[in-house]
Amino acid sequence: MKALVIDDSRTMRTIIGRIVKELGYDVVEAGNGKEGLTQLQAAGPFEIALVDWNMPEMNGYEFVVATRADAQYAEMKIMMVTTETEVSQVTKAIEAGANEYLMKPFTKESLKEKLESFGLNLI
């Protein structure tokens, strides 16, 4: 399993990467959406991308839009990991194709639970 961690903060990439590694993923990092798209080509396929919103060059929302427009990434799950918490922003990301949304600050447990909740099927 491979995870792509996209965040312009090296510290945040390290924190998220460490948690995701503990959950059994191989981790590839990118500093913004544009670098993320490059890594999709160079190191994919990825099971999941964990994406910050506010980044230079290409932000997380633009990354979601770009990947969801490309059928080869249709299976990849995208989780926004961001300080953007307004309902309008959360809704915008989900409507663009993000599968999950984790609001910063978060804990190891909450990231783990969000990843596990992909398996939740109530109906």
Added chain:
Amino acid sequence: MLTKPEFDALAQIIKQFCAVDLDQAQSLFIEQRLLPLAKEEGFVSVGELIKKLSESPPPGLKKRVVEVLTTQEVAFFRELGWFQLLKERVMPELAVKRASTKELRFWSATAGPGQEPISFAILLKENGPKFPGWRMRMIATESSERMIDRAKAGIYSQLEVNRGLPVTLLLKYFTKQGMDWAIKDDLAQIIEYYKFDLLTSPPAVGPVDVVFLRSSLANLSQEAKTAAYENIHKLMAPDGYLFLVNGTGHEGIANVFERVPSDKAVCFQPRVLSGVS
């Protein structure tokens, strides 16, 4: 983030009060656990709460802090295996067995601050289209009046809704209120809260179909465990299901319940007991 002096002060207070050692590595987690209480008590931060605890704590504040730090962790949809077994076996079975009464009664026996009954209420809501015209009841009991008040308020911090609640369900069943999230009325209205501590007489809510007991009974005496399981048994429909968590505390359960074979969840059904009403 708690500063080192804040953490040290809290650790010293807790150690003196109840001989529990706090782990510095859990500092962020501890702060998150205490944040709702700090806000409820009118402090701007957990640091301010700790300052008050160190200087001139009002009566009961230390006890409440200890309660928060020693209560089991809470999250939405915590036991994913329960939901799998409910979806695959229990819900389809009850749809047939309760077709004449058209009523489902779920019971969260240690409801905590509300995340567990809300999770099951969401399950009932999401399955609503399969149960047209049915009455869905989510009964939630707790031994702490304060915890019940908190659950009834139905307001959760951002940190709390981060815990296990899929974002699509957050958007569907909660509204944002400032920095917090409040449960919507149409979901809240199917949850009924009662004060009950498992060792006293159960509330008169009629036979329940499914019981969820996440809290371990491991610390209770053998007699108390037996009494708790008998109390639960009394409140259940004969063909109902009791969900437990893995671990200890199941001693004595075999007197009144039998295990349901499942690799998804720890689940039991009531035995038929002679001489027990």
